[in-house]
Amino acid sequence: MVEQVDRFAESSKGGAGAGTGYDADDIQVLEGLVAVRKRPGMYIGSTSSSGLHHLVWEIVDNAVDEHLAKYCTRIDVILQKDGSVTVIDNGRGIPTGMHKTGVPTPQVVFTILHAGGKFGGSGYKKSGGLHGVGASVTNALSEWLEVEIFREGKIHKQRFEYWQDKNGKEHVGEPTTGLEVTGNTNKSGTKVTFKPDIRVFQSGIQLNYDTLTERLQEIAFLNSGLRIVLKDERADKQDEFYYEAEPASLLSF
Structure with missing residues (x-):
């Protein structure tokens, strides 16, 4: 993927006689993951x-x-002390x-x-x-x-x-x-x-345990038979989510 960024020269805002022109050199091309990092x-x-x-x-x-x-019945998400x-x-x-x-x-x-x-x-x-x-x-x-x-x-x-x-x-x-x-x-x-x-x-x-818990529980709820385990090694706590029934029968969740 290539992203083109229009880098309009500051001097062009001044109208005629502003100095620097606006040409092909003012178009910066960002490719691949560099574009993600920049924007x-x-x-x-x-x-x-x-x-x-x-x-x-x-x-x-x-x-x-x-x-x-x-093909998958279990997902583990682990928050580690070093931030990984x-x-x-x-x-x-x-x-x-x-x-x-x-x-x-x-x-x-x-x-x-x-x-x-x-x-x-x-x-x-x-x-x-x-x-x-x-x-x-x-x-x-x-x-x-x-x-x-x-x-x-x-x-x-x-x-x-x-x-x-x-x-x-x-x-x-x-x-x-x-x-x-x-x-x-x-x-x-x-x-x-x-x-x-x-x-x-x-x-x-930083990554928030409650934010992750809410979303992961929702994912487990919507995907019957999928066990999701969240473990936070920063605070020594863990939660597990698993629902056997189909979502239609879990409207009281």
């Missing part, structure tokens, strides 16, 4: 508390999609093969806007999301993100980070490792751990 409000709504929580919802929504496709967040599901696991773009599929998911989880002909329902731009936005607005994939008997892992080089150029959500096989497993699913970059958001805000 976060366009992708997550705001840089307030709601925007911070949106980073969690993008990852959770992908896991809920696996439930809607009838882990979301684990027991779905199929992100495909680990090479994508047609020539890079591993997980790299596409976390670095290409709107990539989503719909690979091949088995695309599944979209559970929600304010903008639906995918996990790549969470990556773009984090200090770092790691994904572990449990699929076809193997554990795969890849890490992405934000940094600036010696010339001041931003590297946003770029992979710092390839997709590596780190072990064997008899499980399936995806584990995503990320640390929101507080420099992006308004000063002093």
Whole structure:
């Protein structure tokens, strides 16, 4: 995705004879995750508390999609003491093969806007999301993100980070490792751990347990048979949500 930003010169406001002209050099092109970093409000709504929580919802929504496709029965959300967040599901696991773009599929998911989880002909329902731009936005607005994939008997892992080089150029959500096989497993699913970059958001805000509880309980309520566990290691508390009945029979909730 490419975003064009009109950088109209200040001097042009002065009318004729203002000095500097307005030409092609005043059009700044922002590509991919750099655009997200420069204009976060366009992708997550705001840089307030709601925007911070949106980073969690993008990852959770992908896991809920696996439930809607009838592959996932449990989602764990863990708030860790260092400010990072882990979301684990027991779905199929992100495909680990090479994508047609020539890079591993997980790299596409976390670095290409709107990539989503719909690979091949088995695309599944979209559970929600304010903008639906995918996990790549969470990556773009984090200090770092790691994904572990449990699929076809193997554990795969890849890490992405934000940094600036010696010339001041931003590297946003770029992979710092390839997709590596780190072990064997008899499980399936995806584990995503990320640390929101507080420099992006308004000063002093943090993930709120009650805000997460309300939304996660609502998700469980609307998705019968899906168990959602929220654990806050910052305050040593935990909640679990699970509903067996269909939503139509739970109107008293």
